[in-house]
Amino acid sequence: xxxxxxxxAIIIVIVLSIGTFYVNSATSAKQYPEFxxxxxxxxxxxxxxxxxxxxYTDTTSMNYVSTNLKITADGSTYNSRSFLDQVIGQPPxxxxxxxxxxxxxxxxxxxxxxxxxxxxxxxxxxxVNYKMGSxxxxxxxxxxxxxxxxxxxxxxFTMEVPDGGELEYVFVEDVQMVKDELxxxxxxxxxxxxxxxxxxxxxxxxxxxxKISNHKAINQVPEGxxxxxxxxxxxxxxxxxxNEHLIIVKTEKKVIEDxxxxxxxxxxxxxxxxxxxxKEKEKIxxxxxxxxxxxxxxxxxxxxxxxxxxxxxxxxxxYSLVDDQVGQxxxxxxxxxxxxxxGQLTIVKDGKLYLASSQMNSNINADVIVxxxxxxxxxxxxxxxxxxxxxxHGNFELYMHEMFVN
Amino acid sequence: MKNYLKLVNFELNRITKLFAVLLGITFVTQIVGVxxxxxxxxxxxxxxxxxxxxxxxxxxxxFGQMSFLQIVKSVWFVGPIALCIAGVAFYIFIIWYxxxxxxxxxxxxLLMLPTTRLNIFYAKITNILIMTFGLxxxxxxxxxxxxxxxxxxxxxxxxxxxxxxEIVNSMPELTIIIPNSVIELILYYGAGLLVVSILFTxxxxxxxxRWKGIFxxxxxxALAVVVLISPLxxxxxxxxxxxxxxxxxxxxxxxxxxVLAASIWMSGFLLMKKITV
Numbered sequence: 001x002x003x004x005x006x007x008x009a010i011i012i013v014i015v016l017s018i019g020t021f022y023v024n025s026a027t028s029a030k031q032y033p034e035f036x037x038x039x040x041x042x043x044x045x046x047x048x049x050x051x052x053x054x055x056y057t058d059t060t061s062m063n064y065v066s067t068n069l070k071i072t073a074d075g076s077t078y079n080s081r082s083f084l085d086q087v088i089g090q091p092p093x094x095x096x097x098x099x100x101x102x103x104x105x106x107x108x109x110x111x112x113x114x115x116x117x118x119x120x121x122x123x124x125x126x127x128v129n130y131k132m133g134s135x136x137x138x139x140x141x142x143x144x145x146x147x148x149x150x151x152x153x154x155x156x157f158t159m160e161v162p163d164g165g166e167l168e169y170v171f172v173e174d175v176q177m178v179k180d181e182l183x184x185x186x187x188x189x190x191x192x193x194x195x196x197x198x199x200x201x202x203x204x205x206x207x208x209x210x211k212i213s214n215h216k217a218i219n220q221v222p223e224g225x226x227x228x229x230x231x232x233x234x235x236x237x238x239x240x241x242x243n244e245h246l247i248i249v250k251t252e253k254k255v256i257e258d259x260x261x262x263x264x265x266x267x268x269x270x271x272x273x274x275x276x277x278x279k280e281k282e283k284i285x286x287x288x289x290x291x292x293x294x295x296x297x298x299x300x301x302x303x304x305x306x307x308x309x310x311x312x313x314x315x316x317x318x319y320s321l322v323d324d325q326v327g328q329x330x331x332x333x334x335x336x337x338x339x340x341x342x343g344q345l346t347i348v349k350d351g352k353l354y355l356a357s358s359q360m361n362s363n364i365n366a367d368v369i370v371x372x373x374x375x376x377x378x379x380x381x382x383x384x385x386x387x388x389x390x391x392x393h394g395n396f397e398l399y400m401h402e403m404f405v406n
Numbered sequence: 407m408k409n410y411l412k413l414v415n416f417e418l419n420r421i422t423k424l425f426a427v428l429l430g431i432t433f434v435t436q437i438v439g440v441x442x443x444x445x446x447x448x449x450x451x452x453x454x455x456x457x458x459x460x461x462x463x464x465x466x467x468x469f470g471q472m473s474f475l476q477i478v479k480s481v482w483f484v485g486p487i488a489l490c491i492a493g494v495a496f497y498i499f500i501i502w503y504x505x506x507x508x509x510x511x512x513x514x515x516l517l518m519l520p521t522t523r524l525n526i527f528y529a530k531i532t533n534i535l536i537m538t539f540g541l542x543x544x545x546x547x548x549x550x551x552x553x554x555x556x557x558x559x560x561x562x563x564x565x566x567x568x569x570x571x572e573i574v575n576s577m578p579e580l581t582i583i584i585p586n587s588v589i590e591l592i593l594y595y596g597a598g599l600l601v602v603s604i605l606f607t608x609x610x611x612x613x614x615x616r617w618k619g620i621f622x623x624x625x626x627x628a629l630a631v632v633v634l635i636s637p638l639x640x641x642x643x644x645x646x647x648x649x650x651x652x653x654x655x656x657x658x659x660x661x662x663x664x665v666l667a668a669s670i671w672m673s674g675f676l677l678m679k680k681i682t683v
Contacts, residue, residue: 006422007415010540017543022588025571065576083590087651099650108647 032056032067034387035076035398037368042380046370047073051093052345052356052384054400059361071384071400093404094239098123105147105154113239117175117182123147124177126184126205128161128170136191140164144182146207157210161203166190173200173234176243178276180207185234185246188217200232200248202274214279218248229253229264233291235299238349245321246274247284247299249291266290271304273321286319286326298348303327305348305373314344316353318373330376334367335383345403348373354405360384360398409521413529418536421497425537428493429544432486439482440552444559447472451564462563473566474553474573478580487583490541494534498602501530502609506683514683523677527606527670534602538595542583546570593659600662603669604630610673614680626672630665637661 033056037047050072057066068079068090079090091099091111098116099106102123109115109125117124124146131139145156161167169189176183182205189198204214218232235247252268269291271284289306291297296307296314306317312334318327332355334344343358353371360366370380384398450469454460477483505513516526549570556565574580585591608623615622637657641649649657 004411004415007411007418010418010536013547014536014539014543017546018539018591021546021570021584022591025586028569028571081586083585083587083593084652087655089651103650107650108645 032069032076032078033396035069035071035384036387037071037073037382038385039380039382042370042378042382044073044380044382046352046380047368047382049406050354050356050368050370051404051406052368052400053093053402053404054358054398057397057399059395059397066397075387092402102147105145109145112172114174115172116239117177117242119177119242121149122177123149124175124182126175126182127172128184128186129158130167130170137168138164140167140170142184142203142205144205146177146182155207159205159210159212162212162215166192168196174237174246176246176276178242178244181205181213181276182207183276200234202246204276204279218250227255227257228267229255231293233295235297235304236295237299237301238347241301243299243301244276245299246276247304248272248274249297251291284319284324286317289317294344296344296346298346298353300348303348303373305346305353307346309344314355316371316373316376328376332369332371332376332378334369335365345400347403347405349405352379352405354403356400356403357384358400360400362395366398366400409519410525410528413519413521413525414532414536417501417529417533421501421533421537424493424497425540428490428541432490432541432544433548435486436483436548436552437555439480440477440555441559442482443477443480444472444556447476447564448560466564471564471566472556472560474556474568475576477552477556478573478577484579487545494538494541497537498534498605499609501533502606502613506613511683513681517677517681517683523681524670524674527610527673527677531599531602531606535595535599538598546584549573596662600634600666600669603666603673607669607673607676610676610681614676614682616682630669633665634658634661 035056037050052071053068054071055066055068056078067081070077070079079085089111090096092113094113095106095111095116098118105123105125110127112127115125115127117126125144127143129141129143130137140161141158142161143156143158145154147154161170167188168191171187171189172184173187174185176185184203184205186201186203187198188201189196200218202214202216202218203212205211206213229252231251231253233249233251235249237243248271250270250272251266252270253264254267256263256265271286271289271291273282273284274280275282284304286306290308291306292308294307294309296309298305298307302320302322304319304321306319308315310331313331314334315329315331317329319325320327332353334355334357345354345356345358347354351373353369353373355367355369355371357364357366357368366384368380368382368384369378371378451465454465454469455462505511505516517523519525553567553570557567568576574584575586582594585594604627608627611623611626612619637649637654641647641654
């Protein structure tokens with residue numbers, strides 16, 4: 001046995017050293033601070049269904065590794081960064097739930113919530129695929145799958161995108177399905193003689209004969225007006241929810257170039273409601289409303305809530321599509337610092353407006369507000385906070401990027 | 407089993423010198439690195455505080471505290487690790503070819519041993535593995551020592567202390583050598599073992615058929631790589647992301663085991679039937 005001592009010693013050292021390292025790292029897992037939603041006024045029950053998703057970064061040690069977390073009324077939970085969890089991936093909660101329920105259908109589908117549509121009968125998915133060529137992208141194809149929930153049939157096919165020759169990039173913003181027609185709203189980047197420009201397109205695809213039944217561009221800049229730019233935004237809705245209407249905000253801007261600067265001036269803003277079934281456009285008139293680029297506005301299927309920030313006030317103007325009438329506007333006071341009130345998340349669900357600030361650190365506080373959208377009455381007002389603020393936590397950054405209401 | 411252990415021990419004794427040299431270089435260079443980097447920081451702090459009359463708070467605000475990461479990111483720390491990796495990679499070939507050189511070729515005696523010849527293969531591959539793990543274990547042992555040296559040199563208010571795990575986590579290059587979890591450790595070093603087994607097979611092919619064997623070895627390696635990544639290729643180009651990531655991981659592990667078994671079988675066959683001295 002004596003001649004094996006070197007061998008034995010090396011093995012023992014290896015096992016002890018590596019073993020200690022992994023035992024230590026398992027027992028001394030990094031402690032993340034616990035975040036809670038502190039109630040300042042109102043009913044704490046109002047935030048029970050609220051889920052905030054974001055990322056936490058400890059900035060003390062110049063080591064910017066961020067960890068994803070969820071904050072609810074019960075406190076915060078950090079995503080485990082274990083190897084297997086990373087392999088499985090962490091798709092958005094909505095996609096994760098769909099994967100669990102429809103495992104076969106969800107194979108090979110991108111993890112973007114906007115690409116899915118769900119109602120009681122079907123689960124639909126639509127995306128645009130293309131090949132990267134040496135000079136430009138080519139072979140743009142719609143990739144469409146529709147699952148019939150009743151009999152479990154999957155109808156999937158690909159078809160060419162019309163006018164694919166001019167396309168450079170296509171981004172699907174929303175998918176809707178009315179009866180047997182699938183509608184895709186896309187942001188297309190087109191190329192024309194080395195000039196790039198963006199257009200929003202609506203494609204309507206008939207599922208029965210797998211053909212495009214309707215296709216139109218929303219914002220084509222009129223010829224010969226090079227100084228005009230048209231921005232088109234969709235008013236946000238619940239990502240997978242069915243809607244009969246699309247609400248489109250079309251902002252026409254004039255680019256003014258003088259000797260010192262280039263600036264843009266809004267010359268016209270139109271709000272259009274597009275009926276997916278009848279394909280009719282209708283103009284919505286809200287006097288004295290000027291929407292900014294914050295994209296806070298929200299459409300819950302029957303009422304549009306236009307939201308703009310004016311200083312520290314969030315002004316909410318409801319507009320009912322049912323009787324085409326502007327409702328009583330109200331405003332909510334945010335208590336965030338004067339110049340950092342931008343970066344808010346908003347959602348309207350079941351007659352309640354949920355609002356949360358998207359950024360928090362040791363100097364900036366983040367609001368969480370729930371208000372009644374009919375009356376403007378504030379039902380809950382609170383702030384994100386560290387559970388035990390007495391402890392030294394050093395510098396940190398918390399970014400909330402998604403909000404859900406269950 | 408006893409023959410195998412004897413062979414492993416025997417091979418181990420042949421590399422202890424090289425191994426000790428690598429450990430020595432690593433230890434000395436890294437300790438020097440700790441001292442040099444800490445002193446650089448302290449010199450800079452002295453200059454700012456006493457010559458430019460900067461206040462301590464302002465200095466810390468603009469230059470930050472010193473952390474062990476600065477040392478880990480310097481060439482003093484990474485250099486010896488790279489040297490050790492190169493050493494092991496080189497030794498994968500030397501471990502076979504050294505037996506063929508010299509007057510009375512040693513491989514002759516090895517092949518004549520009254521035991522299955524595959525044991526030679528097992529013993530050599532075990533040695534590569536022990537050597538690699540030995541280097542990793544040594545690094546894990548000297549890291550706390552190096553941190554102590556830094557603690558002794560840099561005063562409290564000028565440094566942030568990190569645990570060994572935090573340091574490893576902040577360096578993606580280090581997490582390859584010292585993975586985050588035991589599962590990853592097994593997967594990473596399993597993959598390494600697989601690569602070594604493929605290389606060993608290629609080397610044995612060369613030893614069996616000389617020039618023709620080099621081609622055979624290259625073809626075998628290419629084939630092994632194709633088999634290994636075939637699930638990934640299928641996923642990407644044929645099935646359009648059909649598999650969920652976890653299924654892909656299991657498939658890859660199965661593929662790895664198949665290639666490992668094929669390499670061992672092939673090496674056994676070559677050692678038994680085709681090897682020339």
